[in-house]
Amino acid sequence: MAPSSNRQLLTDRQLRSWLRCRRKAWLDRHGNPSERRWNPHRALQLADREARLQRLIGPGAAAAPSLEQLSQGQAAVRQLLLQHQELRGRPTLLLRQPGQSRLGAFSYQPALLQPGRHGTREHRLTLGFWGLLLEPLLGAPVTQGLLLDPQGGKERVQLQGSQPRQLSQALERLQQDLENRQAPPLTNDRKKCSLCAWKRSCDQVAEAEGHLSQVSGIGGKRRDLLQQLGVADRAALASSKPEWLMAQLDKRGEQRPELALELIAQAQVQETGLPQALGPGASQPLPELEQAPGVLIYDIESDPDARDDFLHGFLILRRGADGQWPAAATAPYHPLLALQDHGEARCWQRLQRLFQHHQGWPVLHYGETEAIALRRMAERQGGKTPPGLLDLHKRVRQHWRLPVDSYGLKAVAQWQGFRWSQSSAEGARCVLWWRQWRARGDRHNLERIFRYNHDDCLATWAVAQWLVAAGRDS
Ligand code: SF4
Structure with a gap:
């Protein structure tokens, strides 16, 4: 970009936002701040970066960064604010290198802590951006940057x-987008929206526009394909001819062209807002519950980065003598904390005791996480996966097409009117609470985690009850 004095300042954060989603960079500058929501993912990322920085360069290096640290040839300088013409940024790390520069008989290169195993275009261009900021201080081009992964791996990135x-x-x-009065369109790959502070306002825009990404089952690639075929939005998809769409998908190499039928049907259900039963099986979706003396509702909370299933929560519903289920809100909730320091064997024993105490009871969970976690734990502990696991998500998908943009527990239970007692709670926030509790031991965070997990169990039961009742009426 040709430097010019009348251009607005561009920062590394704006560049990174823009590389993820053009709209995000625009909203960060021009969006209504009241529509911006605090996002726990960002807090987790910052905490993770801080922990890694401390491991890499030690807590002493956390002192206020200054240009003197560079001129003195300090081995690593963190988050030093640099500006060159209209570019401004804070390289995560500047690492001293052998060589000659304006600073003396040494040089520096920028380093970025990538969150995952693989570096991306965003990471490489950010290193290039930091190289531009560093160049005038060194008096020489910065030819190389470094990507550091969480496992200690290094990737050298050529900046030439x-x-x-x-x-x-x-x-x-980026400059052009920021100067534009109109916000850029929603990103194609809306999976990344879950990490974004603007998600709620963009969801509203997507719903109002009948954006194809709002149709469950349509990701970025399918949306591109449908748009190339002239299917612009959800309403157009809902009114597409199945044979035509199948033939088009087939022509373009889609392995399952019959998927067209599913996408059209899903779009129709979402357009009308009316659920649709799939076949006669819908009338008896959970036969395992019919004669069961009770049911355990099971939900796990995990810290995926640490591969830590830290809470196994159970709602214990014992059927009454009259054959009725009790009110779930008054049923006992049994949280089982799995502290890594105590070892997995102890957690496995406690789980086994619980299952044995409720022998013959189905164990109802939503999604595959719980079954996979138990199976893996059983393998590691030389035991057997407990019997009676029942995946409610699978049954919902098997028997119903719902007017929801996702078949996850949150979307389905909320569609049924269930409300979480902590309105802004979500999995990532729960991980944050967990890490805070581990660091500081405040009881309050642990209580929030239990409440969130308890609500997940109640939501699971609410969906199960709807499924059974809807089956009767179908
Ligand atoms: S919510 Fe999604 S579309 Fe909206 S700004 Fe964020 S990433 Fe972009």
């Missing part, structure tokens, strides 16, 4: 060749 041109084009387009 085609990289400067790509970066320049990206900055030029």
Whole structure:
């Protein structure tokens, strides 16, 4: 990008936002701040970055960063604010290198802590951006940057060749987008929206526009394909001819062209707002519950980055003598904390005791997480997976097509009118509470986790009750 004095300041954060989603960079600058929501993922990322920085360079290096640290040749300088013309940023790390520079008989290269195993275009261009900021201080081009992965792996990134041109084009387009009065469109791959502070307002836009990404089962690639075929939105998909769409998908190499029928039917259900029973099996969706003396509703809370299933929560519903189920809100809730320091064997024993105490009771859970976790734990502990596991999500998908944009527990239970008692609670926030509790031991965070998990169990039961009742009426 050609430097010019009348351009607005561009930051590394804006560039990174833009590389993830053009709309996000625009909203960060021009969006209504009241529509912006605090996102726990960001807090988790920052905490993770801080922990990794401390491991890499020690807590002493956390002192306020200054240019003197660079001129003194400090081995690692963290988050030093740099500006060159209209570019401004804070490289996560500047690492001293052998060589010659304006600073003395040493040089520096920027390093970025990538969150996952693989570096992305966003990471490489960000290193290039930091290289541009560093260049005037070193008095020489910065030819290389470093990506550090969480497992300690390093990737050297060349900041020459085609990289400067790509970066320049990206900055030029970012500047144009920011100068535009209109927000760029929603990102194609809406999976990344779950990490974004603007998700709620973008969801409303997507719903109002009948955006194809609102149809359950349509990701970025399918949306592209449908748009190439002239199917612009959900209403157009709902009124598409099944044979035509199947033939088009077949022509374009889709392995399961019959998917067209499913997508059209799903779009129709969402357009009308009316659920649709799938076949006669819908009348008896959970036969295992009919004669059961009780049911355990099971939900796990996990910290996926730490591969830690830290809470196994159970709602214990014992059928009354009259054959009726008790009110779930008054049923006992049994949280079982799995502290890694106590070892997995102890958790496995406690789980086994619970299952044995409720022998013959189905164990109802939503999604595969619980079954997979138990199966793996049983393998590691040389035991058997407990019998009676019943995946409610599978039964919902098997018997009903619902007017929801996702078949996850949150979307389905909320569609049924269930409300979580902590309105902003979600899995990522629960992980944050867990980490805070581990660090500080405050009881309050643990109680929030239990409440959230208890609500997940209640939501699971609410969906099961709907499924049974809807089956009777179907
Ligand atoms: S919610 Fe999604 S579409 Fe909206 S700004 Fe964020 S990433 Fe982009």
